[in-house]
Amino acid sequence: PQVTAVTGYPLTHTFSPEIHNAAFKAAKIRGRYVKIPSAPEELLLIPEVIRKYRIIGMNVTIPHKESVIPLLKRIDPLAASAGAVNTIRNSPAGLEGYNTDMLGIAASLASVDMDPKGAEALIIGAGGAAKAAAAYLKVAGARLSITNRTHSRAETLAELFGARAVKLEDLAPAYQLILNATPAGMSGFEHCSPVPHTIFTKDTVVMDMIYDPEVTPLLAAAKAAGVRACINGKTMLIEQAAASFTLWTGITPDRAVMRKAFEARAA
Ligand code: ATR
Incomplete structure (x- = not known):
């Protein structure tokens, strides 16, 4: 299967596994999104973990979004402007860092x-x-x-x-x-x-x-x-997940399925 993951510490509250695994299933891809917690002193090992287990992509969450940058080969300009990475892509040229949180904000504002x-x-x-x-x-x-x-x-x-x-x-x-x-x-x-x-x-x-x-x-x-309009963080969460999923798989995931997975997790 195509393995994707999230790292951070702690990882108790994350909704991402449910959202991504639902997207894999709907896209009929044999894929899996797993949690790999890493304490600050363990973050250095993450690039090796990604390569060793052929993880195609990983989300990075609190407290590592800034400290992960020096561990990556290339940083996308948008992520560089924020000084923060929430998405790693394992490309043939090396590990690349992106910031899909920013794309999630953009999509949320566009939606209203x-x-x-x-x-x-x-x-x-x-x-x-x-x-x-x-x-x-x-x-x-x-x-x-x-x-x-x-x-x-x-x-x-x-x-x-x-x-x-x-x-x-x-x-x-x-x-x-x-x-x-x-x-x-x-x-x-x-x-x-x-x-x-x-x-x-x-x-x-x-x-x-x-x-x-x-x-x-x-x-x-x-x-x-x-x-004029109110919007909560749900669209941002779904859209950052969808943008990461596309970076990793090249596929546009089904947002409705992702929202449903979110709601089931929230309930
Ligand atoms: P994150 O990386 O998730 O943004 P952070 O770096 O801990 O987390 O920043 C949290 C932000 O929320 C800070 O701006 C913090 O304000 P302070 O700089 O005064 O700490 C703000 N914050 C946290 N709890 C808050 C509260 N109860 N009321 C208002 N602001 C709060």
Whole structure:
């Protein structure tokens, strides 16, 4: 079979095996997606594992998305702009790194007709997820602001991408796009919204990267304020998985099947 995998640490919460294995089955490919946990000190062994077991592709998740880069032969320009890789392809020329999280963000925004070009966009958060969002929105031509609980981290990220760092208390209703890249509102985390609810307008598209719960406090408040569109993290999750699957197999997977697998796992 064609073997694919995910590495990260820990790997308890991932929905990816169910999503990819459903896609393999629907495509009638003899394929398998397995979990290969690796603690930080074990990450160095991953390239050898990939070659030894002829793994055709691997997803890389927290906490390795940045530290995996030096282990790869070639980094796709989009992934390089984010300084983060979530997908490895085992090609004849060596291991290549891609970032399909960014493609997932792009597809999510496209699904609600949000073209970031020239738009005033606000990213909430300053971690790895926010970095991928900033890199994509910059490439897509948005005018970028970043806000974060810890302002100094917003400043560091803003400097990296030529964005503005805005303090939470200085936020105004000035954005066509607001994208949450923090875990605030996620199941198991604080049930709260990461920004004041006075910043929504009728023209705002609000995206939350969280997919559990489907409606976060942020999205509920945005909806109540009558914003242009709301989107949660489910589309991003499915689309990044689909883009990785295509990189590995050359096949466009059945998104409906992948969504169904997601829902079965979430239930
Ligand atoms: P990831 O790589 O998944 O983005 P991270 O690097 O730990 O994870 O970053 C998490 C982000 O969510 C940070 O911006 C963090 O804010 P701080 O820089 O102040 O730590 C933010 N975050 C986490 N929990 C939060 C909460 N309850 N409310 C608001 N922001 C939160």
